[in-house]
Amino acid sequence: MRLLALENLSKVYHKNTRSETHVLENCSFELNKGDILVISGESGSGKSTFLNITGLLDKVYDGEYTIRGQAVKKLNNNQLAILRNEMFGIVFQDYVLVEHASAYENIIIPLYYSKKYKRKERRHRIREIAQTLKIEDILDKSVSQLSGGQRQRVAIARALINDPDVLLLDEPTSALNPDLALDILKFILSFGQKHHKTIVLVTHDTQTLPNVFNKHYQLIQGKMTLS
Amino acid sequence: MMDALMLGFKDLFKHRRLFFIFEACLLMVCVIIMSASFALIWELDQRSIDTTSLEAYTVIPTSNDMTSNSQLIRKANQLLNKGGRSFFHSEYLTSQIGLTTIIVIDSDLNNLLYNDEEMSQTTYAKIFTKADLGQTLTTFDFPEPTEIGSTDISRFDDRIFESLFEDEVVIVLLNTNHLDKWMENTYGSEIFDLVDNVQFNALDKKNGVVAEFEAIFEDSFLTLQSNNYPNDELRFILLYVFPAVAFVIVALLVALTIMYVSLFKKLYREYTIHLIAGATLRAIYVRNSVFIITLIVLCLFGVSVLNGFELNDIFGIISITLLLIFFIFELLLYVVLKKRNISITLKGED
Structure with missing residues (x-):
C-alpha cells in the first residue's frame, strides 16, 4: 500500500537572490507501509531539507508530494497539523526537547493534539512507551539532568507516543557513542518491523547501520539516486 | 482547547515572577491614566459650569x-x-x-x-x-x-x-x-x-x-x-501633564513589550516543538493568550477596586486602553506566529 510519494521534488533557498542555493533537484521516491528507507549523504547534501519536506515542516518546494493519494499542497495549515500529529513521528539529530520540562512533559506533547488517545488514556500510554524504552524511572526528571542516551530515548518515546505511521529519523544517533548508537538503532528498526511502521532514516554514516532496510537512497549534491 | 488553556496557565505559573512585574507595570500605566483622566474630566466639568470668568x-x-x-x-x-x-x-x-x-x-x-x-x-x-x-x-x-x-x-x-x-x-x-x-x-x-x-x-x-x-x-x-486670574489648569494639564503622562506610558509600554518579547523567546522553542508535534497555530494562540488575558483581567479588577467599582468615564478610558494593549500584544503574537518557519533547525535555540 503506497503511503506517500514525492515526484520531481526541488527545493531552492533564497530564490531569485545572489545567494540562491539549489538544495534538492528533481528527487522522486515513494514509500509503502512497512518500508525501511535509508537516505545517506554528506553534510549539506540536502538530507535535513528532504526530511523537513517529508515531515510536513516545510511546504515551500517545487514538485508533487502526495500522502495516501492526497496532494499535500492542497491541504491547509490545520490539516497539515493533524497529519503531522497522526502520521509522523520525528526524531531530530539534537533531540529537540523542552529543556526545562520533565521527560514526561516532553513525551506527552503529541498526545495534547491527538485524536487517537483520549485524555484519560494518556498516562497509561506514556507508561507503556516508557517501559518499552526502559525510561520509566526518569519520567519525572528534568530533561536538562539526563544523559545523552536518556535524552535520545525520550525523543524517540515522543516520536512513538502517538503511534505514527511513519518515523522520520534525522541522524538520530550522531551525538551518541558507537555502541549506544547501534543499540538504539537496532531497537528502533526492530520496533518498526514489529509494529509494521514505515521508517525513513537520514544519516551520513552507513557503515554502522544494521542491514534491515529495503531501500537505500543516496543524496549527492541535491540529487537522489537509488543505491 | 482545554489542553491549550491548561498549558497557558502552566506557562503563567512557570513565569509567575515575570507575570507580577508585567502586572505591576500595567497597573502603573492604568493609575497614571486614571489620575490624568480624572484631572482632565474634573477641569472640563469645572468649565462646563461656567467658572471661566469668575470674579474673586x-x-x-x-x-x-x-x-x-x-x-x-x-x-x-x-x-x-x-x-x-x-x-x-x-x-x-x-x-x-x-x-x-x-x-x-x-x-x-x-x-x-x-x-x-x-x-x-x-x-x-x-x-x-x-x-x-x-x-x-x-x-x-x-x-x-x-x-x-x-x-x-x-x-x-x-x-x-x-x-x-x-x-x-x-x-x-x-x-x-x-x-x-x-x-x-x-x-x-x-x-x-x-x-x-x-x-x-x-x-x-x-x-x-x-x-x-x-x-x-x-x-x-x-x-x-x-483676583481675576485666568484659569490655566486645563492649559497646564494639556501642555505639561499629558505629555509627561504620554512619555511615562510609552516608556512603560516599551518595557512591557521588551518583557513580552523576552517571554515569547523563552517559549518560542517550546511552541515550535508543539507545532512539529501537531499543534495548530490556533492552539498556540490560545495558549499564549491566557497570559495576556489573565494580565488584563487582573489589571481591570485592580482598576475597578481603585475606582470603587464605579462604571464611570475613567473606567471606560481604562477599559479602552487595556483593550488596545490586549490587541497590540495579540497582533504581535499573530505576526510572529504567522511568519515563523518550523522547518528551521532548532539546534542551539534554547
Whole structure:
C-alpha cells in the first residue's frame, strides 16, 4: 500500500537572490507501509531539507508530494497539523526537547493534539512507551539532568507516543557513542518491523547501520539516486 | 482547547515572577491614566459650569470705622439677589442652632438645587446638613419662613464643604433682602467672609453686577482687590501633564513589550516543538493568550477596586486602553506566529 510519494521534488533557498542555493533537484521516491528507507549523504547534501519536506515542516518546494493519494499542497495549515500529529513521528539529530520540562512533559506533547488517545488514556500510554524504552524511572526528571542516551530515548518515546505511521529519523544517533548508537538503532528498526511502521532514516554514516532496510537512497549534491 | 488553556496557565505559573512585574507595570500605566483622566474630566466639568470668568476678591480692611457695616450688607444682599453668589459663616445662627451654620446667597438658588423643587423668588430659606442630607435636622426661630428638606450639593456647595472640618453643618440657602437682620450685633468678619467667597460669572459681568458690587465698597472700610486670574489648569494639564503622562506610558509600554518579547523567546522553542508535534497555530494562540488575558483581567479588577467599582468615564478610558494593549500584544503574537518557519533547525535555540 503506497503511503506517500514525492515526484520531481526541488527545493531552492533564497530564490531569485545572489545567494540562491539549489538544495534538492528533481528527487522522486515513494514509500509503502512497512518500508525501511535509508537516505545517506554528506553534510549539506540536502538530507535535513528532504526530511523537513517529508515531515510536513516545510511546504515551500517545487514538485508533487502526495500522502495516501492526497496532494499535500492542497491541504491547509490545520490539516497539515493533524497529519503531522497522526502520521509522523520525528526524531531530530539534537533531540529537540523542552529543556526545562520533565521527560514526561516532553513525551506527552503529541498526545495534547491527538485524536487517537483520549485524555484519560494518556498516562497509561506514556507508561507503556516508557517501559518499552526502559525510561520509566526518569519520567519525572528534568530533561536538562539526563544523559545523552536518556535524552535520545525520550525523543524517540515522543516520536512513538502517538503511534505514527511513519518515523522520520534525522541522524538520530550522531551525538551518541558507537555502541549506544547501534543499540538504539537496532531497537528502533526492530520496533518498526514489529509494529509494521514505515521508517525513513537520514544519516551520513552507513557503515554502522544494521542491514534491515529495503531501500537505500543516496543524496549527492541535491540529487537522489537509488543505491 | 482545554489542553491549550491548561498549558497557558502552566506557562503563567512557570513565569509567575515575570507575570507580577508585567502586572505591576500595567497597573502603573492604568493609575497614571486614571489620575490624568480624572484631572482632565474634573477641569472640563469645572468649565462646563461656567467658572471661566469668575470674579474673586481679596478683602483688605482700610479703616477701623465699621459703622457702615449693616448698610454694606444690605447693599451687597440686594446685589446678590440680582446676580452672583456667595456664602459666609453666620455667627448669629451658629450661636442659635449650636452647630456651625453657613449661609449661601444666590441670585438664582435653583442653580444650587437642581434636583429639588423650584424655589420661589421671594424670601426663602432652606436647611440641610452635610452629614444628614435629606433628613429633618431641627427647627428653630428663624427670622424668615423656613422649609426643611433635602437637596443635592452643587460644585458651589462642594466649595463650601471643602472649607469646613465639621461633619454636621447647617447650610441655609437664602434668597432674601433682609440679610442685614441676620447680621445684627455681629462684627466685620461676616462681611469679610461674604466678599471673600463671592463669585460672578460672565453674564453677571455683562449685566454690570460686578461693577455695581465693586462700587458698593468705594469709600468704605473695606477695599476690594480683584483676583481675576485666568484659569490655566486645563492649559497646564494639556501642555505639561499629558505629555509627561504620554512619555511615562510609552516608556512603560516599551518595557512591557521588551518583557513580552523576552517571554515569547523563552517559549518560542517550546511552541515550535508543539507545532512539529501537531499543534495548530490556533492552539498556540490560545495558549499564549491566557497570559495576556489573565494580565488584563487582573489589571481591570485592580482598576475597578481603585475606582470603587464605579462604571464611570475613567473606567471606560481604562477599559479602552487595556483593550488596545490586549490587541497590540495579540497582533504581535499573530505576526510572529504567522511568519515563523518550523522547518528551521532548532539546534542551539534554547
